Amino acid sequence: MSDIHPKANPRHRLAGVVLDAVLLMVTFYIGWIIWTLILWGRGQTPAKLILKMRVMDVKSHQPATWGQMAIRQLLIPFVPGALIGVAYGSWAIRHGSVLGEVAPAGAFLVVLALLYILTLAYSLTDSFWILGKEKRRLVDYFASTYVVNEAVTLHTSSETPTFTTP
16 A cells, blocks of 8 residues: 555645745745755755645656756746747847847837737646646646645555546
8 A cells, every 4th residue: 555645736736836936035036046946856846845745757756856847947937938039039130130239129019018928828828727637737747747735645555646648
């Protein structure tokens, strides 16, 4: 008989997001960043540690690696902005703007508006994705992870939980 933890529900994960934001401000960012970089090796953020949640790898059912945490916490959320930046940079080069010159103000505002809209759309889609039956955000699918609630233990005869992947 082995012990497994259920997936964290959307309210528990939302509490984690809110707590991480509060901790970020209380520690003046730098403390939170250092704390986070240490905890990533255990598949956690400061809020996940406090709220007894952990990010797990879908295949191994072990805590997510530091690299997986970096992908899900940094790389994936910033992809929309990076795409807009690359698109704008290539546009600026094609239209005669060179490094060091200021691009036209109107074009800059359009890029900022597109960046905001794209990031907002991605964030909302990512957030609402957790309401599905798998209880996983888009970042969880991209990083091959899921989040468990370690405050609750399920006793089962199965050695590893089974999850379907899209």
